[in-house]
Amino acid sequence: MTSARSNADGGSTAKAAEAAPRSASSTSNSTELLQTENEELRRSSKYRSLFLSRLAHELRTPLTSILGFSEILLSQEKLTDAQRGFCERIQSSAQQLQAHLNQLSDLAKLESGQTKLSGDRISIAEMIRDALPALQRSAEKKRLKLVRETAEDLPIVISDRARVRQLIYNALAYAVSRSPEAASVKARAEASSGGVVITIVDSGDPISEPARVGILMADDNSSTGELGLCIARQNVELLGGSISARNLETGIELRIELPIRLPA
Secondary structure, X not given: OHHHHHHHHHHHHHHHHHHHHHHHHHHHHHHHHHHHHHHHHHHHHHHHHHHHHHHHHHHHHHHHHHHHHHHHHHOOOOOOHHHHHHHHHHHHHHHXXXXXXXXXXXXXXXXXXXXXXXXXXXXXXXXXXXXXXXXHHHHHHOOOEEEEEEOOOOOOEEEOHHHHHHHHHHHHHHHHHHOXXXXXXXXXXXXXXXXXXXXXXXXXXXXXXXHHOOOOOOOOOOOHHHHHHHHHHXXXXXXXXXXXXXXXXXXXXXEEEEEOEOXX
């Protein structure tokens, strides 16, 4: 029996020894496959960013001409009401397209990593105050009320002024685009243990997946507001913060957390 047990143990050891190289080979192949896939993803992302950047650049020149000529036409006093309406429609559509192109250009820069951050002293209260007038025209078209509530003890944040300005504007624009007529959009800011928290509450419909708000997927048919929120998410993560959403009884609440200073 001892001999039989010894033979069995020897056979198990031999099988284990044979299996070890196969296991190591399998792990090596998996690692190589993963590295290849990651390289393909990086290459695809690079080409997509390059395409978006060139697309925005090529379309911006003719679009600027369209906007310029529509402004000249609208300045004419002899236009009939119908002609003026057509010119205003051309101008409005061109402005919407321009907003899309600007966002595509911003998205391409963020994805390519071509961003340099500056450490500016920023008042979040002033940033919110300055962003609201830029959205006033869009809000008036829907008879929306824009409400600002900022705490008096907000600390000064050391961050990139242009990025903070853009993410606050984009988050507010998303809330305005979602809200129905004669509703309201509220922007609040308060101090937190690590910096500042900005909450933006709209009056739109609930969203199905709050956890993926601001995440642009390949099959998304995104609106200008949703694309802007995608850029806002990338900006706030670049600044070391976070953005989240939750459904309320009416509308959703966007919560943006910014650190007191940029990460090292």
